Amino acid sequence: MAAISKTLVLSALLVSSVAAQVTYVAPAPTNTTTPTNSPNAYIVELSSANIQGIFLNAARSGGGLFSHATVHSVKNFTSDIFNGASIVTDDLSADDIAQIPGVANVWPNRKHFLLPLPGRKGFPHFPSPTQSTSNYSVHGLTDVDKVQALGIKGGGVVVGIVDTGTWYLHPALGGGIGPKFKVLSGHDFIGKNSTGILAGESQLFTGVAPDVKIRSYKVFGAQDATDTETIIDGFLMAYSDGVDLITSSIGSDGDFVDNAWAEINTRIASKGVIITVAARNSGAYGPFIGNPGSLTPSAIAVAACNPEFQPGYAAYLNVKGKAQQYIGYLGNNDETFPTSISGAPIIALSFNLTSETDACVPLEVPAQSLNNSIVLIRASNQCTINEQQANLEAIGAKNILVYMNEEAIGIPDTASTASFVAIVPAIVGELIMPTLKAKKTVTLTIPSGSTVAGVYDQVYSGTPAYYSSWGPGFDLSGEFLSNNSVVAAPGTSIFSTLLDEDYAILSGTSMATPYVAGVASLYLSTHPKPKNQADVQKAISQIILSGTSMLWNDAGVSSPPIKFTVNAPVAQVGSGIINALSVVKGSTTVNVPRINLNDTANFVAKHTIQISNHGLLPAIYKLSVESAGGFYALPPASQDGMSPFSSVIEQPVVMTPKVKFPSLITTLPGLPISVDLTFTPPQGVDESRLPIYSGKIVISGTNGDIVAIPYLGAATSLKSIDMFATTWPELGQSITIQFSLGQNNIPGGTSMSFVNTAFVKNFPALEWIIKYGSEELRWDIYKAGWTEDLWTYPPVVGEKGYLGSATFYSDSDFGGGGVLHPTPPLSFNNTSPFPVTQVEHSIAGGFTTALWIGNFANGTQIGNGQYYQRISVLKPFGNRKVKDDWSVNGGPFNVTGVAGQ
Helix, strand or coil, X not given: CCCCCCCCCECCCCCCCCCCCCCCCCCCCCCCCECCXXXXXXXXXXXXXXXXXXXXXXXXXXXXXXXXXXXXXXXXXXXXXXXXXXXXXXXXXXXXXXXXXXXXXXXXXXXXXXXXXXXCCCCCCECCCCCCCCCCCCHHHCCHHHHHHCCCCCCCCEEEEEECCCCCXXXXXXXXXXXXXXXXXXXXXXXXXXXXXXXXXXXXXXXXXXXXXXXXXXXXXXXXXXXXXXXXXXXXXXXXXXXXXXXXXXXXXXXXXXXXXXXXXXXXXXXXXXXXXXXXXXXXXXXXXXXXXXXXXXXXEEEEECCCEEEEEEEEEEECCCCXXXXXXXXXXXXXXXXXXXXXXXXXXXXXXXXXXXXXXXCCCCCCCCCCCEEEEECCCCCXXXXXXXXXXXXXXXXXXXXXXXXXXXXXXXXXXXXXXXXXXXXXXXXXXXHHHCCCCEEEXXXXXCCEEEEECCCCCCCXXXXXXXXXXXXXXXXXXXXXXXXXXXXXXXXXXXXXXXXXXXXXXXXXXXXXXXXXXXXXXXXXXXXXXHHHHHHHHHHHCCCECCECCCCCCCCCCCCCCCECCHHHHCCCECCHHHHHHCCEEECCCCXXXXXXXXXXXXXXXXXXXXXXXXXXXEEEEEEXXXXXXXXXXXXXXXXXXXXXXXXXXXXXXXXXXXXXXXXXXXXXXXXXEEEECCCCCCHHHCEEEEEEEEEXXXXXXXXXXXXXXXXXXXXXXXXXXXXCCEEEECCCCCEECCCXXXXXXXXXXXXXXXXXXXXXXXXXXXXXXXXXXXXXXXXXXXXXXXXXXXXXXCCCCEEEECEEECCCCCCCCCCCCCCXXXXXXXXXXXXXXXXXXXXXXXXXXXXCCCECCCCCECCCEEEEEEEEEECCCCCCCCHHHEEEEEEEEEEEEECCC
């Protein structure tokens, strides 16, 4: 059965979203907590349509099965792949619902949010330009341009977009809706840029698959929030409408494979539909943060990478006797050079291409006025761009062109408006400077109107985007170990459509996901449409195995940026950057998309793969191992929680497994050949810090094909992890946190008060940090004198001293020692019971709080007296009935302050 309790307010994780981000330095985690489940809301699967009818009638009428329960909301799902309902009830727990005859599964109804990353500063909208350009594209990184040059543009494919909707009136999206338009149909439309990335086409840019048809399903409202039931409704509607592919840039925190959205995706894929889902934008918080909808081998999870070019503005260099040279630049506040300066000469203050001090000190006023010139300088790491600007303004400069040093290019953040500052890549300075040094005149032409141009990203081109969420998933026993980030696509500073006729530059895995959906559409337009799960898996393998490895990227943690020579981990980028030409035209296939090695206690050493040559001639394949950088998911013992991005990414760790395989394989056309791979985990690592290793098995053919299977494993036994961080959990009162439970020990004499009046609210507060995700966390209360030898699972009220489980207040405004604000006494009706299931790990620096206002899970209230409490969390792969499979804290406590007693 699926997870049936609500996940409590969990550690500081960002939810994935439709988002924008161009800064590279990762933020630090905070203690902010985010609820992810709708209170007392569940998605219920029924065993048959007949049972579904009985269940729904009883829920709506309050009779029969629900005669002693209050049900606020009922929604039904009717499909050939899913008969179910979504309900909200005050009185029934998930356990109660699961006991109803005919109930097959119960899941929490999770909340999903839009939590955008910041947009390009000063560039939220790009109005329709008056000039066209062919100088901006991100397709060179993925070979989409080469596929489109063959005339392959996704014709005959219908894509369902389950997201925030589509502004179908946009000229780049066809300007209308219906059978004659690009957008065939949809539900509750509103503007979105995903459609443009996938299928847009205008004088400005071309999407990945501009000939596809679109059906759009809006599942977000005005509050930028939705829930699992609404997402499932959109996916089932798209499936019912007969789409070939479904793509969704939605997400929330959750790295457990057992969830309703993933289950629906698995069933839709079994009917021949390809699914792509964003990996989320929580990369700053380190590994093991997934997106529920992607945690199935039947869906493609999409990570984001940085493209070769950022969108900027066009200008043209002119040298007498030579052809005009196009360049792209980024202007301060995302503005353009004033057209009044068009034709002005470029003047260099220094001809030194390696200078670090251009305009870093006050300058002498030149004999020639700079009012009608453009001053060229090199970026410096010895002074700021604001200092350079001020020194140049002091000598009369009005227009400044800065070519980069070894640092990353970006929008110039300048304080003064007295001059205009533009930034270009280092190669532009290298292009201009020799000509100026030769005393030749170089002028700059500024075209009228807004002309989009590509600006080369000299540092981060083709590297992982720091915001892209990391895997693997918490279930390392199945096909989910490396499924959080399967393949990557351009996601940073992507130019696409917006509301009305506008364009925007946005970033996130939300941009990368429709890109991969576009490549999948190119595949579908040139291959037979999938009819079943096997066909879908074949397509997924073709897409994943096309990935091109990316180099490790510390995303600005070091300055100047370190140019690493080791590959980025599979947990971050999957197989790498998708290659459309390999996906569409590759003649070599492998029957598996990934190799999951698991942890050392559940290690799977031998894997058999099948290589097929679909060409016309025999091919010889060479196999090799391409190791990626390893990392420690847990910090040193002196720190708490899982390592954030800034710690994990600082330096890759060498972790290379031994792999045995035949070095050369000869294949005949159409005849698959089996190959055995035998792995040995890497040695010499610190197993206490959860080492994660990965890489790819590269298969290179004499037919020109190169495919690579990603592998990933944990070089430790997950069961050996002590789940609670040192000195945690902590127990205190809601007004002041005052007790430390200590590692595996709650000090005797701990006292609790339960005060719940209009003016005073003071309750026990349990706070915890756990190192790894857990299927269950409990807070159980026993009679005084209880001992561990009496423990059984599950505990039964009234037996062996068990009084019941604590509860937590659902809507408390509490975190790390705050004060509750609601004036009326808090209601027991607004509490949820322990245990909580699918508990996310804590991030270093973050913790989780549970406020107990005095009621047990069975509705009774605690009284003054002596008790024993047991706080326990299930270890990875743990058997709930085995005591040693739990990390436990416990001890006696005294209740002295129950109001009225």
